[in-house]
Amino acid sequence: MTSASPAPTTMLVPDFPFSYDGWLRHPAGLGSLPPDRAGTPVAVIGGGMAGLTAAYELMRLGLRPVVYEADQLGGRMRSVAFPERPDCVAEMGAMRFPLSARSLFHYIDLLGLRTSPFPNPLAPHTPSTLIDLGGVRHTVRGAGELPDVYQEVAAAWEKALQERAELATMRDAVRRRDVETLKHVWDRLVREFDDQSFHGFLATSSAFRSFRHREVFGQVGFGTGGWDTDFPNSLLEILRVVYTEADDHQMAIAGGSQQVPRGLWEHRPHQCAHWPAGTSLASLHGGSPRPGARAVARAGAEFTVTDTEGRVDRFPAVVYTPHVWTLLNRVEADPALLSAPLWTAVERTHYMGSSKLFVLTDRPFWRDVDPDTGLPVMSMTLTDRMPRGVYLFDDGPDRPGVMCLSYTWNDDSLKMATLGPRERLDALLGKLAAIYPGVDVRSHVIGDPLTITWETEPHFMGAFKANLPGQYRYQRRLFTQFMQRGLTAGERGFFLCGDDVSWTGGFAEGAVTTALNAVWGVVDHLGGASHPDNPGPGDLFDALAPVELPYEE
Structure with missing residues (x-):
C-alpha cells in the first residue's frame, strides 16, 4: 500500500486562513440575492485583476456591475506587444505566478490559458x-x-x-x-x-x-x-x-498575463443568475468599460460616481480596486467614504517602486553554446550592477526572443526613472558588456525597447504594497474593511479590495481573494447570503480574524 502524496501548498495566508479556492469550487456557488435585487447596478472602480474578478462574480450572482477604468483593462497585469512582432509580449507588471495561488489558477484554468515554468534563477527549467x-x-x-x-x-x-x-x-x-x-x-x-x-x-x-x-x-x-x-x-x-x-x-502565462483579466471581461459563464445565456461583462457594457472615476461620494445610503466625462450615476454599493493612494489625489473622494482610522491606514500604506526594460531579439541567441565552457553564451543573470536581474524568454530557435534586460526595485528603480528608454538601453548594454565581454547583445536587438517605471505611473504610484515594520494594525484595518455588519447605513456599502488591501501585496492571488471578500460584502449589504453549505469569508470571519494588536497599553 502506497502512502498518499502530500497535499499541495496553497497561499493560505495565516493572518486569515480562509480557503478561497474551496469557496470558488463548491457546487453551491458563492451565494444568492433576494429576487428584487436582480439586475441591481453596482459600481466597480478599476479594471485590473481585482476589479474584473469582483465584476465577473457579481454578474454571475445576477447583479449588474458597472466597471470604470481610467486606462486599460488589466491593471498591473499588463502585457505589451512589440510593434515588430505583435505575437511577442513584454510583461510590464505581473509575470510569474506561483502554483500555490490556487484562487488565481481557478480563473486561469477557467479561461483555458496555457502556462509554463518561469525562468527564475537556479530553477530546474532555467538552462543556466x-x-x-x-x-x-x-x-x-x-x-x-x-x-x-x-x-x-x-x-x-x-x-x-x-x-x-x-x-x-x-x-x-x-x-x-x-x-x-x-x-x-x-x-x-x-x-x-x-x-x-x-x-x-x-x-x-x-x-x-x-x-x-x-x-x-x-x-x-x-x-x-x-x-x-x-x-x-x-x-x-x-x-x-x-x-x-x-x-x-x-509559472508564466503563454501570450501574456493580461489575458486573465481581459478573459474575464469577455467570458460567458455557463451559469449566471438573472442574465440570459451568453451574457458577459463586455456585453453588459456595450464592449467598453466606463471612463475612469473622477469622484465618489456618499448620497445618504447610496453613492454617486462621477466619471471623467462628467456623467453621474447612483449606486447602492461601490467596489474600489485601485491602489488606495489614488483616493488621496487621483479621485475626489468624499471623506465620509471611510472612517478616520481607515484614512490613516490609507495614508500610511507603503508602496515598492519597480522598473523594467524589455527588448525583442532576432532569435534566442543566448542559447548558443560557448565552445570553451560548454554553457550557453548568456544566462539568467543576477548582478549587483544596474541591471540587477536579466530574464530570457523564447519559444524556440526559429522565433524571436524576448529579453527582460533589467528588473529593478526601489532605489535601483529610481536610478532608471530619469532616463528615457534609449538612455536606459544604452546604460544597461554597457553594464552587460562588462559581464559578457564576448557577447554583442545590441546586434540582436530589434526595434525600440519597452520600459516602465511603476512609481511614475499616475494611476499606480508604485508597483505594490509592502508594509514597513509596525504597520500590521494599518493593514488589518484595510483588510477587514469588507466586514460592515453592525455599521450604520451611512457607513456601509463602500468596499476596498486589491492586492494592496491583501496580506500579500504584489501577488495576483491577493487581488483575487480580496475581490472575493468584496463580493461577499456586497451580497451581504444587499440582503443576500452565502449558501449554508459553502460559507463565505465574512461568515467565518470571527473564527479566522487577523489578530488584533493593542493600540494603547
Missing part, C-alpha cells in the same frame, strides 16, 4: 544562471554547483527560519490547511515580529552574524532572486511568502 557579485562571476545550472559561500548562505537562511519562525510547522499546517495550528503560531509571531524589519531579523539571527553572508543573501537570495530591496520591510511580509511557497514553483 550567472551570478555576478563584486566583479566575480559564476555560471551554474543549479544551486548545488554554486561555491561554498552560497551554500553557507542558503543553510543560514533555512536555519534562521527553522529556529526563529517555525518554518517546518507553518509549511506543514499550510499544506494540511490546519487552521488551528496556523492561527496559534502565526498570531504569536505577529506579536513578536511586527516591529522587526527583514534585515533586523537577519542581523539578529545567529546564522547571519557575518555581514558578508547578509550581503550575498541580499544580492542573490533564493527563489526569485535577491532580497535586499525588501530589507527595510516588515519581516512578516517575507514570512507569508515563504510559508506559502509564493516565491517558488512559479
Whole structure:
C-alpha cells in the first residue's frame, strides 16, 4: 500500500486562513440575492485583476456591475506587444505566478490559458544562471554547483527560519490547511515580529552574524532572486511568502498575463443568475468599460460616481480596486467614504517602486553554446550592477526572443526613472558588456525597447504594497474593511479590495481573494447570503480574524 502524496501548498495566508479556492469550487456557488435585487447596478472602480474578478462574480450572482477604468483593462497585469512582432509580449507588471495561488489558477484554468515554468534563477527549467557579485562571476545550472559561500548562505537562511519562525510547522499546517495550528503560531509571531524589519531579523539571527553572508543573501537570495530591496520591510511580509511557497514553483502565462483579466471581461459563464445565456461583462457594457472615476461620494445610503466625462450615476454599493493612494489625489473622494482610522491606514500604506526594460531579439541567441565552457553564451543573470536581474524568454530557435534586460526595485528603480528608454538601453548594454565581454547583445536587438517605471505611473504610484515594520494594525484595518455588519447605513456599502488591501501585496492571488471578500460584502449589504453549505469569508470571519494588536497599553 502506497502512502498518499502530500497535499499541495496553497497561499493560505495565516493572518486569515480562509480557503478561497474551496469557496470558488463548491457546487453551491458563492451565494444568492433576494429576487428584487436582480439586475441591481453596482459600481466597480478599476479594471485590473481585482476589479474584473469582483465584476465577473457579481454578474454571475445576477447583479449588474458597472466597471470604470481610467486606462486599460488589466491593471498591473499588463502585457505589451512589440510593434515588430505583435505575437511577442513584454510583461510590464505581473509575470510569474506561483502554483500555490490556487484562487488565481481557478480563473486561469477557467479561461483555458496555457502556462509554463518561469525562468527564475537556479530553477530546474532555467538552462543556466550567472551570478555576478563584486566583479566575480559564476555560471551554474543549479544551486548545488554554486561555491561554498552560497551554500553557507542558503543553510543560514533555512536555519534562521527553522529556529526563529517555525518554518517546518507553518509549511506543514499550510499544506494540511490546519487552521488551528496556523492561527496559534502565526498570531504569536505577529506579536513578536511586527516591529522587526527583514534585515533586523537577519542581523539578529545567529546564522547571519557575518555581514558578508547578509550581503550575498541580499544580492542573490533564493527563489526569485535577491532580497535586499525588501530589507527595510516588515519581516512578516517575507514570512507569508515563504510559508506559502509564493516565491517558488512559479509559472508564466503563454501570450501574456493580461489575458486573465481581459478573459474575464469577455467570458460567458455557463451559469449566471438573472442574465440570459451568453451574457458577459463586455456585453453588459456595450464592449467598453466606463471612463475612469473622477469622484465618489456618499448620497445618504447610496453613492454617486462621477466619471471623467462628467456623467453621474447612483449606486447602492461601490467596489474600489485601485491602489488606495489614488483616493488621496487621483479621485475626489468624499471623506465620509471611510472612517478616520481607515484614512490613516490609507495614508500610511507603503508602496515598492519597480522598473523594467524589455527588448525583442532576432532569435534566442543566448542559447548558443560557448565552445570553451560548454554553457550557453548568456544566462539568467543576477548582478549587483544596474541591471540587477536579466530574464530570457523564447519559444524556440526559429522565433524571436524576448529579453527582460533589467528588473529593478526601489532605489535601483529610481536610478532608471530619469532616463528615457534609449538612455536606459544604452546604460544597461554597457553594464552587460562588462559581464559578457564576448557577447554583442545590441546586434540582436530589434526595434525600440519597452520600459516602465511603476512609481511614475499616475494611476499606480508604485508597483505594490509592502508594509514597513509596525504597520500590521494599518493593514488589518484595510483588510477587514469588507466586514460592515453592525455599521450604520451611512457607513456601509463602500468596499476596498486589491492586492494592496491583501496580506500579500504584489501577488495576483491577493487581488483575487480580496475581490472575493468584496463580493461577499456586497451580497451581504444587499440582503443576500452565502449558501449554508459553502460559507463565505465574512461568515467565518470571527473564527479566522487577523489578530488584533493593542493600540494603547
